[in-house]
Amino acid sequence: MAGYRGRRLGRREERLTRDRLEERREQLRGRALQVHLLAAEASAERARCFPPGSADWKTALRQAITRYHELSQQQQARAAGLWAQVEEGRAHLELGEKDRGLALLADVLDLPATEPLIERLQTRALAASLEAWLATPTAADDASFGEKFRQRVLKLGPRDALDADALATKVRAAELLRRRADGLSGEEGRQQARLLEDARKLATDVARAGRDYAAEARDVLANLDRRGAAAAERFGQSFTAMVESAEAAVAQLRAAPSDAARDEAIAALRAALVAAGHELPEEGEDRQRQRLQLSYQLATLLYEGQRYHEAAVLGEHLLNTAPNEPVSRQAATIALASWQALKQQPTAAWASQAIHQVARLAEAIMRQWPEEAESTAAAMLAIDLAAAAQDLEAIDTLLSGLNKQSPGRAAIVLRGGVTLWQACQQLETAEKAAWQERAAGWLDEGLALLSDADSLKPDGLSLAIAAAVARCNLLLLADPVDSEEVKRLLLQPVWGPWTQLQKPSPALPKQLVEPGLAICLRGFVAIGDDKLASQALASLVDYARGSPEATGRLAGTIAVLGRKLVDDLEETAQQDGGEIKQVALRLELLGQVLDVAQKASGSRAVSTWTAVTLSQLGSSTGPFAPLVPRDARVGFLRQAVTVTEQLLDDPAGGQQTALRLQLVNVLAELKEWEAALAQIDEVLLDQDAARSVAELARQRFREAAVGWRKAVSGGTAVAWGWGGLASRVSNRAFGGEDQTARGLRQVYFQARLRLAACRLAWARRETDLNERRRRLEQAAGDIKIELQLHPALGGETLQVEFKSLLDDIEEELGRLSGAAS
Structure with a gap:
């Protein structure tokens, strides 16, 4: 405006500009x-x-x-x-x-x-x-x-x-x-x-x-x-006055809640509704809305006073007489909640009738307001009722008929998918696969419908995580596993189980955390991401700490997972190893798993499996020997000794003989001969019919032990150890066909095999050619004698090992003969 002050405005455009500026200034x-x-x-x-x-x-x-x-x-x-x-x-x-x-x-x-x-x-x-x-x-x-x-x-x-x-x-x-x-x-x-x-x-x-x-x-x-x-007095009996009185009574109830105040408010609301029926309304539409509001308030107070039948009837009356009014949706919710409360009544027939009323009312709400929040709540309730009745067809039908435009469609579909997956666990094998496929389809659709927003409401987030957990469980049942999809679900930025549960929010339900972390652990193992699997295991252990129930469930999960890891390592070993870094990560994870199983297990079966697996990993001749470094093998063997001894400390658990034989093998691997033979003593002492054999074996052991203690080099000590062990168990091993004898035969053949291997190693260190030949011929002779005496050699695996060792010995003898000539 300052630019126009003092000027003569002659042109029409300038006058219009000034007028617009004046108008804008006034605004x-x-x-x-x-x-x-x-x-x-x-x-x-x-x-x-x-x-x-x-x-x-x-x-x-x-x-x-x-x-x-x-x-x-x-x-x-x-x-x-x-x-x-x-x-x-x-x-x-x-x-x-x-x-x-x-x-x-x-x-x-x-x-x-x-x-x-x-x-x-x-x-x-x-x-x-x-x-x-x-x-x-x-x-x-x-x-x-x-x-x-x-x-x-x-x-x-x-x-x-x-x-x-x-x-x-x-x-x-x-x-x-x-x-x-x-x-x-x-x-x-x-x-x-x-x-x-x-x-x-x-x-x-x-x-x-x-x-x-x-x-x-x-x-x-x-x-x-x-x-x-x-x-x-006349004005006080009018509808308006009654409404004022009712509002005052309700306000008094809210200010100072009590049963008496609630009864007074209910009576005042009833009186106002009666007055409305006796008085001709001057403004019919407004009066009708006022009556509906009073009826809703009355239904609410009846529900709060646990007068559920009255509240349900009044709420349904509003739904039927004025379905298009907003207050009717609220009243229908009150009616639904009232029928739900009546499901808990002790009389079975009445409770069954209430369940029927809930299902009927939920269907009416979904039909009347398919695109409103009340419809979503009703659908959720209908799904829960169908699940309680094991009616999977009803859930599938409800989801199939769901309005495509419903704002709560994603939540309903996810809830239905999760419920179907849970119900599948109770089905027979013949029909389980088909319902698992249906559950997977609904879960995929629901997860695809989720918003791409950075966050979800707590209830929606919990449901999304539960759906992802269910879907990952189903994916892990497939063969082969879709690794990319499992990883995508677990690491999804908003509702991925690992994203949300590695440091769970207090707002998330506690019952979701443990199964969520368990599926993360299983999923990461299945897709080969051992680094994340290790983190998931640590989170799961931390969550289970202090809870005996959770610790017991953890032990079961660990046992299943450990078997999977062992199978994977066996497959890797059969394929001539694998990438060194990946094998090391998997071994490290398996070590963590076994350590957790050792500490967490309350199950004797899990502890026994742990001991056996640890001994297999520590064996120098087993399938894992090419994969496990020597230092790691010793660590596994030490753990195996600890777990086995803990099992032996509980004689009521049984399997004492088998456990001691297993411990003998482990101690022999560790070259702890005295401890190994002490366990053999315990095995033989358990046999009443073999006392004389036990005495003779103890005498031989004492003689062998003297020579062992006087040995100077490691090779000599090892040879005395394996030889003494074989001599110690031979009589009992071939003295019967019971379980103990069969177990001792395995110990015997393992000892004889390792004795021959020790002689070969000892011969290779000899500088005197005649002494080397003598020891090689002695080693070859031991194996040939065993082949004559026991052609089966304890089974196909040991036959291969004996033959391979004999070939090595004869090859060494061949070299000596060539050198001499």
């Missing part, structure tokens, strides 16, 4: 005024949040007064300034500064009422002034309410157009006139009658309007005279 001024008014009103409303008379209350009112005063001074000639002045006066009155407040309001009341807005502001100012005058101790203090104001109040109307300020003005004026009439003497009867008549008219207008201040108006009428009391 901005208006918005600025609105902002200032809102700021002042916010301060006044803030004051009402504090206890009256408190320091904060006074401070907030002072801030409002300051802002209103600034506006009234800046906008004296505008409506905004008058509005600010009225509010400033009201704030002064609220603070108890009556003179200042009434003076500000009087300035507004003295203005000519030339515009409807000024009339409204004057009505508001008059209502506040009347409240202040009524608070004065004597009638003389309200002298400012003169004839002019009395006539203005009497003319306020029509009744339907009266707002809250006008109704307040009328009822306060009626009370003031009644007070004046009470102060007149009998000699002023005509004036007194006139005042009472005006008060009656004003109070009747407010009572008949049936809105704000209707109760106060009835009180004024009741205090006038007998005629007024009769009118007050």
Whole structure:
């Protein structure tokens, strides 16, 4: 605008530009005024949040007064300034500064009422002034309410157009006139009658309007005279009065809950509904909505009072009579909750009927509001009921008929898919596969429907995680496993089980964490990501710590997982090893698994499997020998000894002989001969028929032990050890066909094989060619004698090992012969 100031505008375009700028300036001024008014009103409303008379209350009112005063001074000639002045006066009155407040309001009341807005502001100012005058101790203090104001109040109307300020003005004026009439003497009867008549008219207008201040108006009428009391009673029996009474009773219940207060509120609501049926409504549509709201409130209170049958019937009545009203959806929810509560009643027939009613009502809600939240809740409930009845067909049918546009479709489909997967666990093998396929299809659809948003609500997130867990379980049943899909689900950024459960939020259900971490562990093992599997195992162990139940479940999971890892390692060994780094990671993971199984297991079967697996991993001749480094083998063997000894400490568990034979093999691998033969002693002592054999074996062991202790080199010690062990068990090993004998035969052949291997190793270290030949011939002779005496050599595996060792020995002899020639 400054650019146009002082210029002569001749062109039409310039005049139009100026006009637009002027218009824009006025708009901005208006918005600025609105902002200032809102700021002042916010301060006044803030004051009402504090206890009256408190320091904060006074401070907030002072801030409002300051802002209103600034506006009234800046906008004296505008409506905004008058509005600010009225509010400033009201704030002064609220603070108890009556003179200042009434003076500000009087300035507004003295203005000519030339515009409807000024009339409204004057009505508001008059209502506040009347409240202040009524608070004065004597009638003389309200002298400012003169004839002019009395006539203005009497003319306020029509009744339907009266707002809250006008109704307040009328009822306060009626009370003031009644007070004046009470102060007149009998000699002023005509004036007194006139005042009472005006008060009656004003109070009747407010009572008949049936809105704000209707109760106060009835009180004024009741205090006038007998005629007024009769009118007050008549108005008190109206629908409007009954509604006010019911609302007051409900408010009292919410402020101070009790059974008595609830009963009073229920009675008041029933009375209001009865009054609505006896009175012809002046505004039918509004009255009908009011009745529906009262019915819903009544149903709510009946439900809270555990009067479930009444609440259910009333809620369904609203659903059937006014299905298109918003309150009916809320009432249907109350009815559904009531029938659910009735499912728990002790009488079986009644409980069964309640279940039927729940299913019927859920179907009606889904049909009536297919795209609303109530439909989603009803569908979830129907799925739960079908699951309880093992009705998988009902769940599948419900999901198939679901509205494609339902906002809760994703949640319903996921809930149904998870429920189908859970129900599949109870099915026979013949039908399980088909239902697993159906569950997988619904889970895939539900997960695809999930929003790509960065977050989900807690309930939605829990359901999504549960669905991902279920889908991963189904994927792991496939052969081959879809590794990419398993990894995608576990690591999905929003609802992936590993994403959410490695550090679970307290908001997530606890019952979701353990199965979620378990599927992460199984999934990572299945796809070969041993690093993440190790982390998942650590998280699962940490979660199970301190809970015997969770620890027991963990041991079972670990046993299944360990067998999978062992199978994978065996396959790797048969394929001539694998990538060194990957094999090392898998061995490290298997070591963690076995360590956890050793500590967590409360099951003897799991502990036995752990001991056997540890001994296999530590064996220098077993299938894992090419994969496991020597130091790691020793560690596995030490763990195997610990676990086996723990099992032996519990004789009630049985299998003592088998465990001791297993321990003999492990101790022999560790070259702890004394301990190994001590276990053999324990085995033989258990056999009552072999006492003489045991004595002879102990004597031979003592003789062998003397030579062993005198041995100087490691090779000699090893040879004495394996030879002594074979000699120690031979009589019992070939003295019968019982389980103990068969187990000792395996020990015998292993010892003879290793004795021959020791002789070969010893010969290779000899520098004297004649001595080397002697030892090689001795080793070859041992094997040939065993072949003659025991052609089976303890089984096919040992036959291959004996033959391979004999070939090596003969090859060495061949080299010696060539060198000699």
